[in-house]
Amino acid sequence: MRLLKFLVVLAISFTQIVWAEPVQISGQWIREAPPNAQVLAAFMLIDNQSSESQTIVKVTSSDFEAIEIHQTVEHDGMMYMHKQEQLVINPKQKLILKPGSYHMMLMQPKRQLTTGEEVELTLKFANKEELVIKVPVRKSAINEKPSQHHH
Numbered sequence: 797m798r799l800l801k802f803l804v805v806l807a808i809s810f811t812q813i814v815w816a817e818p819v820q821i822s823g824q825w826i827r828e829a830p831p832n833a834q835v836l837a838a839f840m841l842i843d844n845q846s847s848e849s850q851t852i853v854k855v856t857s858s859d860f861e862a863i864e865i866h867q868t869v870e871h872d873g874m875m876y877m878h879k880q881e882q883l884v885i886n887p888k889q890k891l892i893l894k895p896g897s898y899h900m901m902l903m904q905p906k907r908q909l910t911t912g913e914e915v916e917l918t919l920k921f922a923n924k925e926e927l928v929i930k931v932p933v934r935k936s937a938i939n940e941k942p943s944q945h946h947h
């Protein structure tokens with residue numbers, strides 16, 4: 797019985813260790829919008845390094861009235877944004893939020909957000925875990941080069 801109890805404790809603590817950083821966020825940025833814009837968009841790469849799927853069910857920030865998860869889809873040459881109730885990242889998979897695809901729609905900013913500003917977003921997962929990330933405001937993605945010159 798004592799051994800069994802030890803194994804249970806070990807299993808619980810192991811679960812906590814696994815959750816240490818199962819989801820890595822990188823390349824996050826918010827696209828600078830014209831002054832007085834009522835919506836901004838946040839993009840990032842979400843890397844699920846765990847062997848379980850991870851589901852983002854809500855995103856919050858003290859800098860916005862509301863945040864929705866959207867997917868931009870093209871239909872008959874028109875671009876539509878569909879609200880997503882949740883964002884599922886499959887085990888060992890990466891999900892890229894980028895212009896023209898998945899993004900976080902940041903609605904009604906409470907302050908002026910120009911390049912160089914930073915916003916804190918809280919990603920809330922279905923398993924009640926939370927991830928707080930700092931997201932810089934930029935004119936374009938880091939890997940988007942203005943122009944390439946080949947000689």
Ligand SMILES: [Cu+2]
Pocket residue numbers: 866867877899900901
């Ligand atoms: Cu949107």
